[in-house]
Amino acid sequence: MKTLSFAGLLCIIGLLISCSSQSYVNRGNKMLKSGRYFHAQEMYEKAYKKEKDRERKAEIAFMNANCFDEINRPRKAASWYRKAIMNRDTFVDAVKNLGYAELKNYRLEEAEENFWEYLDLKPEAEQTDDVAKILKRVSYWEEFPGRYKVEVLKEFNSSSSDFAPIYMGQDTNVIFFTSNRKLKDKVKKDGVTGEYFTNLLESHYSNEVVRKSRKKKGRKAKSRTIITDTYQWSKPSTIGDTINSDWNEGAACFNSSGDIFYFTSSRKVNKDNQGTKIFAVQRQNGEWGRVALQELVPDSLSVAHPSISADGTILYFVSDMPGGYGGNDIWMSKKSGSGWTEPQNLGKPINSEKDELFPHIRDNGKLYFASDRDGGIGGLDIYMAQRAETGLWEVENMKYPINSTADDFAIHFQPNKEKGMFSSSRKKGNDDIYRFDYVPLQFTFLGQVVDSESKNPVERASINLVSSDGEQLDVKSDDKGNFRFELKPDLEYIAMVSKDGYLNGKEQVSTVGIQVSRNFKSVIGLKAIEKPIELPNIFYDFGKWSLREESKEALDGLVETLNDNPKITIELGSHTDFVGSESTNKDLSQKRAQSVVDYLIENGIYWDRLVAHGYGESQPRVVSKEIADEYDFLSEETVLTEKNIWQFTSKQKEVANQLNRRTEFKVLSTDYVPGPNSKVKPGSDPNQIGNTLIKDLNKVKGVFYTIQIGAFGKKTVPGVIQNFKVVFKAPVNQSAVRYTTGIFDSYKEAKLESQKINKKGIKAFVIAYYKGKKITFAEAKKLKE
Numbered sequence: 001m002k003t004l005s006f007a008g009l010l011c012i013i014g015l016l017i018s019c020s021s022q023s024y025v026n027r028g029n030k031m032l033k034s035g036r037y038f039h040a041q042e043m044y045e046k047a048y049k050k051e052k053d054r055e056r057k058a059e060i061a062f063m064n065a066n067c068f069d070e071i072n073r074p075r076k077a078a079s080w081y082r083k084a085i086m087n088r089d090t091f092v093d094a095v096k097n098l099g100y101a102e103l104k105n106y107r108l109e110e111a112e113e114n115f116w117e118y119l120d121l122k123p124e125a126e127q128t129d130d131v132a133k134i135l136k137r138v139s140y141w142e143e144f145p146g147r148y149k150v151e152v153l154k155e156f157n158s159s160s161s162d163f164a165p166i167y168m169g170q171d172t173n174v175i176f177f178t179s180n181r182k183l184k185d186k187v188k189k190d191g192v193t194g195e196y197f198t199n200l201l202e203s204h205y206s207n208e209v210v211r212k213s214r215k216k217k218g219r220k221a222k223s224r225t226i227i228t229d230t231y232q233w234s235k236p237s238t239i240g241d242t243i244n245s246d247w248n249e250g251a252a253c254f255n256s257s258g259d260i261f262y263f264t265s266s267r268k269v270n271k272d273n274q275g276t277k278i279f280a281v282q283r284q285n286g287e288w289g290r291v292a293l294q295e296l297v298p299d300s301l302s303v304a305h306p307s308i309s310a311d312g313t314i315l316y317f318v319s320d321m322p323g324g325y326g327g328n329d330i331w332m333s334k335k336s337g338s339g340w341t342e343p344q345n346l347g348k349p350i351n352s353e354k355d356e357l358f359p360h361i362r363d364n365g366k367l368y369f370a371s372d373r374d375g376g377i378g379g380l381d382i383y384m385a386q387r388a389e390t391g392l393w394e395v396e397n398m399k400y401p402i403n404s405t406a407d408d409f410a411i412h413f414q415p416n417k418e419k420g421m422f423s424s425s426r427k428k429g430n431d432d433i434y435r436f437d438y439v440p441l442q443f444t445f446l447g448q449v450v451d452s453e454s455k456n457p458v459e460r461a462s463i464n465l466v467s468s469d470g471e472q473l474d475v476k477s478d479d480k481g482n483f484r485f486e487l488k489p490d491l492e493y494i495a496m497v498s499k500d501g502y503l504n505g506k507e508q509v510s511t512v513g514i515q516v517s518r519n520f521k522s523v524i525g526l527k528a529i530e531k532p533i534e535l536p537n538i539f540y541d542f543g544k545w546s547l548r549e550e551s552k553e554a555l556d557g558l559v560e561t562l563n564d565n566p567k568i569t570i571e572l573g574s575h576t577d578f579v580g581s582e583s584t585n586k587d588l589s590q591k592r593a594q595s596v597v598d599y600l601i602e603n604g605i606y607w608d609r610l611v612a613h614g615y616g617e618s619q620p621r622v623v624s625k626e627i628a629d630e631y632d633f634l635s636e637e638t639v640l641t642e643k644n645i646w647q648f649t650s651k652q653k654e655v656a657n658q659l660n661r662r663t664e665f666k667v668l669s670t671d672y673v674p675g676p677n678s679k680v681k682p683g684s685d686p687n688q689i690g691n692t693l694i695k696d697l698n699k700v701k702g703v704f705y706t707i708q709i710g711a712f713g714k715k716t717v718p719g720v721i722q723n724f725k726v727v728f729k730a731p732v733n734q735s736a737v738r739y740t741t742g743i744f745d746s747y748k749e750a751k752l753e754s755q756k757i758n759k760k761g762i763k764a765f766v767i768a769y770y771k772g773k774k775i776t777f778a779e780a781k782k783l784k785e
Helices: 006-016 019-033 037-050 054-070 074-087 092-104 108-121 127-143 549-564 582-602 625-630 650-660 719-723 747-759 777-784
Strands: 148-152 162-168 171-179 199-212 223-233 249-254 260-265 277-284 304-308 314-319 329-336 356-361 367-371 381-387 393-397 408-413 419-424 432-438 443-451 462-467 472-476 482-487 492-498 505-510 518-526 569-575 610-616 662-669 687-689 692-696 704-713 726-731 736-744 765-770 773-775
Touching: 019 037, 019 054, 037 054, 054 074, 054 092, 074 092, 092 108, 092 127, 108 127, 162 249, 162 408, 162 419, 171 249, 260 304, 314 356, 329 356, 356 408, 367 408, 443 462, 443 492, 443 505, 462 482, 472 482, 482 492, 492 518, 505 518, 505 549, 549 582, 569 582, 582 610, 582 662, 704 719, 704 747, 736 747, 747 765, 765 777, 773 777
Parallel strands: 162 432, 199 249, 249 304, 304 356, 381 408, 443 518, 569 610, 692 726
Antiparallel strands: 148 432, 162 171, 171 199, 199 223, 249 260, 260 277, 304 314, 314 329, 356 367, 367 381, 381 393, 408 419, 419 432, 443 482, 462 472, 462 492, 492 505, 569 662, 687 692, 704 736, 704 765, 726 736, 765 773
């Protein structure tokens, strides 16, 4: 994020700073070179106060802000970047870095303002595109957050930095974490941060409370343990000098059984301080054993942040050793006897050109880590990696609320649960420990059943909900027509609504791919069967009865309605205007009604559920309230007779004629049961032998079952067919014809009917057909699936 190197800034400051502040700058530069950022900023602050020249003050303030950036104090850094800009309002790099600092401080509007100002000062800059993406990402993730509930753990946090919490193996009632809070026996401070060196602390969750009696003169205070009714976390305490040293300790892990503790330490090894190393120590009966260095890399290299696999054979850790991809990478070593194999880099996409830190390997094989790579929302973000079926790692950002614009890192899960702890510098700026818990997706279907015309609620309607996993649920609507279902993720649902006196209603709901909890709200209108129902958008060319393409699309909705209401039969009624003779209109309307029936049959509706009726001009429309509201020249209950229409203007007449031209359907019965020959549309002029209609079997669509009653020569008219009202025929070969009766959707129905025929002394058996060809039962079953 910083465009000028420290070395470059040192050169600038060395040339510009006046003698009055020179000594402080020189001392600050010296400390900066050795990485003691906190002490360096103390010197720069003194130099800033002494310096009078604004240009030079700007340079000192910028250097001081960079020091606070290095020790991750974005609030202090932002304050000093503002001072730099105050002394030089065109300080380009200070404006940009202030934007990043404000982003970490979650001052999004200020961050955006600074980034746009930076772009004005430096139009050729490219980073602003990335910043715009970050801000957009923040907004989107907050609007559609992940499925975790996050809250700060006040029991462990202090005014100092507290971070990297872990559980003691499988025991989630014992927590260890890292802190740089002041301890009685720890007085040394880290020259890099100016804070106390970090130590490892522990806390226990129990109902035991240790209380000390008041100290009396000449006597020591006594301690006693009290058992209480409530459980709570004990006050964090240091885990002992065998582990905590005079240097930094932290970022630890336990093996799954909780008896081997791995931790990071910068303590001296062989009287020499060579960066950070990983150590291990055994814990038995609450007592710590001897600390042992884990020899993973040569002494000149640093390693940190251990995480051990569930079986204890693979150690994951962090290092900036050669052979990586950028800053710090995640590496692994396998257990080999009493030591470890040569480290292997986990490679991309886990590692990047940026820093990867604080790995945590779960018992399910998922790897979690923190990184400041591109694609996050500021600072360190927590990522999850898991192996795909190909064996390659796939990496995913944990998003908000696990991640924020500040540093978020060191996540640790409870064994076999979607809950745990992590660290974040959000809000206060210091690192704090947070708990998180997985909140399952919650989907609720809230519906209301109403009369589609009156809009009044329909109570005691039956709602049958079927999900794509096969589960079915049934409820009744209440006195206000309301109902409720709880839905599962990643499923398709269909709700079928039924009530006596109404056509069935239907509503589809899908939770597939939805990553946020939500309520689905729907009002389902049911149409009363006692009144004709108009079919909108049924169009014909003038004087014609063939359906136009847009009419067919409209009729597809009626096909769906009939499929949703399999027990109803309907009449399709067609009405005309008064243009033309009455007989012509009667004939035209009959043909139009029949064209609708034919289309429905072509789309799988059984022919004996449909009746075509052409009314011609005999039933003019009665104006409804909705029509009267739409056309101000019409009054409710007016009948659009030829006499009434004659009084209108030419434009009004056209509207009235159009309203009279309509196609409707009305329900004739609600107890329809299909018969053996319902599936086939009767021919307009079928062959007939005696009282038997002969139809072509090859014209039946789809997979079906039929009953063969014989196969005879082409020139033979078998007498057996006289026993059936409808018989189908199909060629067997060039000289023979197969005769069957009945068309059935299921083998079971066909078998029952064939048994009845056999009892009459007629040899009959079931066969399966598809696309004009006889097929096996296995083939039929597979096709129906």
